[in-house]
Amino acid sequence: HAKDYVRMQWMMLQQEVADDFVIATGKQISVREFVRMSANEAGIEIEFSGEGVEEIATVTEVTDAEKAPGVKVGDVIVRVDPRYFRPAEVETLLGDPTKAKEKLGWVPEITVEEMCAEMVASDL
Structure with missing residues (x-):
């Protein structure tokens, strides 16, 4: 911080x-954990599926509709974009x-x- x-x-x-x-x-903390934590703060429960560049996060529950207007169960809110991979990616920091x-x-x-x-x- x-x-x-x-x-x-x-x-x-x-x-x-x-x-x-x-x-x-x-x-x-993994990126996946941080994304899940962020979604929870935004009133959304998510589930990850797929692997590598095919991995996505899908909404499984909207726990606070005021914070997440327009978000529906089943919406894909995260996709992996290979354009953001670093050429010399380090597995763990x-x-x-x-x-x-x-x-x-x-x-x-x-x-x-x-x-x-x-x-x-x-x-x-």
């Missing part, structure tokens, strides 16, 4: 000697913020769930 990132930048700048730090949560915690006392204050809720609320 930007607030955590800026707070970490400020803490780094307070050091007598410059050093490198990883700004990360130390937790991993996980930052280790241990050094920042030990040397600066920095830990992220905003969870991925809170960030997702904030992002969806901003777009609705």
Whole structure:
């Protein structure tokens, strides 16, 4: 989250000697998990099917019609688009913020769930 990132930048700048730090949560979440979390925040339950470029997410339930007007059960709301694949895609990324915690006392204050809720609320 930007607030955590800026707070970490400020803490780094307070050091007598410059050093490198990883700004990360130390937790991993898949794109699929984040999409499901976002859909739930938007009042939609989804189900994934297919594999690779054929994978889609389909609406299985609209839990909040006010947040999701016009969305119906059976609507496909996510499709994989191969144009967005990176040529040197890394299977997994996980930052280790241990050094920042030990040397600066920095830990992220905003969870991925809170960030997702904030992002969806901003777009609705």
